[in-house]
Amino acid sequence: xxxxxxxxxxxxxxxxxxxxxxxxxxxxxxxxxxxxxxxxxxxxxxxxxxxxxxxxxxxxxxxxxxxxxxxxxxxxxxxxxxxxxxxxxxxxxxxxxxxxxxxxxxxxxxxxxxxxxxxxxxxxxxxxxxxxxxxxxxxxxxxxxxxxx
Amino acid sequence: xxxxxxxxxxxxxxxxxxxxxxxxxxxxxxxxxxxxxxxxxxxxxxxxxxxxxxxxxxxxxxxxxxxxxxxxxxxxxxxxxxxxxxxxxxxxxxxxxxxxxxxxxxxxxxxxxxxxxxxxxxxxxxxxxxxxxxxxxxxxxxxxxxxxx
DNA sequence: CTGACTGCAAATAGTTTGCATGACG
DNA sequence: CGTCATGCAAACTATTTGCAGTCAG
Numbered sequence: 488x489x490x491x492x493x494x495x496x497x498x499x500x501x502x503x504x505x506x507x508x509x510x511x512x513x514x515x516x517x518x519x520x521x522x523x524x525x526x527x528x529x530x531x532x533x534x535x536x537x538x539x540x541x542x543x544x545x546x547x548x549x550x551x552x553x554x555x556x557x558x559x560x561x562x563x564x565x566x567x568x569x570x571x572x573x574x575x576x577x578x579x580x581x582x583x584x585x586x587x588x589x590x591x592x593x594x595x596x597x598x599x600x601x602x603x604x605x606x607x608x609x610x611x612x613x614x615x616x617x618x619x620x621x622x623x624x625x626x627x628x629x630x631x632x633x634x635x636x
Numbered sequence: 637x638x639x640x641x642x643x644x645x646x647x648x649x650x651x652x653x654x655x656x657x658x659x660x661x662x663x664x665x666x667x668x669x670x671x672x673x674x675x676x677x678x679x680x681x682x683x684x685x686x687x688x689x690x691x692x693x694x695x696x697x698x699x700x701x702x703x704x705x706x707x708x709x710x711x712x713x714x715x716x717x718x719x720x721x722x723x724x725x726x727x728x729x730x731x732x733x734x735x736x737x738x739x740x741x742x743x744x745x746x747x748x749x750x751x752x753x754x755x756x757x758x759x760x761x762x763x764x765x766x767x768x769x770x771x772x773x774x775x776x777x778x779x780x781x782x783x784x785x
Numbered sequence: 786c787t788g789a790c791t792g793c794a795a796a797t798a799g800t801t802t803g804c805a806t807g808a809c810g
Numbered sequence: 811c812g813t814c815a816t817g818c819a820a821a822c823t824a825t826t827t828g829c830a831g832t833c834a835g
Contacts (some may be wrong), residue, residue, distance in 0.1 A: 505789060505834050526824085537777035541792045546825065568824090591675050591758045601744060602769065609740045610774035611731055617768040621750065654809050654814060675800085690817045695800065798824070806834075807816070 498555060512537045514549040514557065523561045523569035559615060584624035591624070647704060662697040663706065671714045672718035708764060735772035740773070756758045 495514065496506050504510075516532045517524060522531070530545040549570055552558045561569045561581075582591040602613050644663065645655050653659075665681045666673060673681070679694040698719055701707045710718045731740040751762050 500835095506833070509791070526665070539792085543793080543826085547790085562802085571789060582754055582758060582762070584760065587805065591754075591760065592756075593754055595753070598767075602748070604744070605731055605740075605742055605769060608742075610777070611733065611740065611769070611771045612777050613769045613771035614730070615641060615770050617766065617770070618747075619766040620747075620754060620760070620762045621764050621766070622730060622760045622762035627762050628759075649810090654815085656809070656815065658816070688817090690802080692818080693816060740835080788833105789835100791825105791831085793829090794828100795826105795828085799824080800825095801822070804818095805816105806818105807814105807818100807827085809814080810812100 494555060496597070498557070502555070504551065508537065509533075509540045509544050510548050512540055513545055514552060517552075517558055517570060523571050525569050529570065556614075561617070580618045580620075582620045582622065582623065584627055589626075591622045644706060645732075647706070651704070653700065657686065658682075658689045658693050659697050659700070661689055662694055663701060665747050666701075666707055666719060674718050678719065705763075709770055710766070729767045731769045731771065733771065738773045738775075 499506050499510070512533045513529060516529055520532075525562060526542070526545055526549060529549070530540075530542045533540050533545060534542075549558070549569055553570070558570045559624045562570050578596075579592045580595060583589070596616075596618055598616055598618070602616070603610065605614055637652070640754050648659070659732060660676060661682045664691075665678055669681075675694055675698060676696070677698050679689075679691045682689050682694060698707070702719070711718050727745070728741045728743045729745055731742060732738070745765075745767055747765055747767070751765070755762055756759065
């Protein structure tokens with residue numbers, strides 16, 4: 488866990504939010520997973536260990552954590568709204584098979600120059616980006632060998 | 637309209653799909669808009685001119701057209717599932733303000749090299765990508781002048 | 786203590802499915 | 811004509827909201 492608990496705790500406190508076991512649990516679950524998790528998946532994991540946590544709380548906590556910038560929303564393939572710990576050191580992106588949903592990760596992305604250019608051009612302050620490739624994975628390519636046009 | 641109707645018609649026919657006024661209408665609407673449209677927006681537009689078209693048909697047609705590769709799904713900001721005519725010549729991406737939702741477009745994206753590299757590495761056949769930056773637009777920057785950390 | 790947080794249940798929004806009718810080819 | 815497509819209504823799923831009780835600070 489790269490972002491320390493103390494840091495998180497003080498961030499919450501600073502904004503007037505309380506630190507509750509539920510919030511800890513949600514954050515912990517996301518932090519321990521190196522993958523995206525949908526709200527439902529997070530709920531399931533959290534709930535398994537802390538049966539007292541409801542789905543609603545998961546949603547609310549996700550909103551909160553997103554607002555604080557601790558986690559970020561990811562649009563993985565068909566299912567929108569997955570969440571991921573914000574962990575710049577492990578920045579990565581996805582390649583998603585549109586046929587079977589397989590996801591491959593990759594880390595390379597060289598968008599800084601573009602980012603800077605856009606900042607200058609548009610006046611936006613850019614905090615993040617979402618980059619996703621979609622296509623067919625090896626298996627599905629074989630199975631679906633290019634329609635003749 | 638860059639992709640000709642005839643081409644589309646023959647594509648549909650080739651796959652055994654019928655060409656119905658509803659499908660024409662949906663496709664037309666998307667083709668004429670240079671922006672993303674949510675299913676609801678498409679329905680609204682289509683329905684205004686062709687009151688005989690139901691929302692369900694819009695959904696079904698969107699699935700069909702996506703499958704045929706004529707349109708593509710876009711994940712714009714919070715609202716998932718917007719659709720866009722597939723028009724490589726007008727390829728563009730978005731910069732979305734996380735505060736107010738303002739969207740700025742940009743066309744620059746130099747992902748071909750990365751794309752090729754990933755193809756080689758992963759064996760995927762890449763058909764498209766999604767690139768989105770998020771941040772604060774000028775107005776919101778002014779209004780929310782950087783929290784002290 | 787007090788206000789913020791939680792869980793439940795109900796409300797809402799978005800999307801899909803079943804089925805009888807209608808239209809393309 | 812047969813088959814696929816449509817429209818309606820109902821079913822589902824995902825998410826949000828209202829409210830009374832609970833808990834962190």
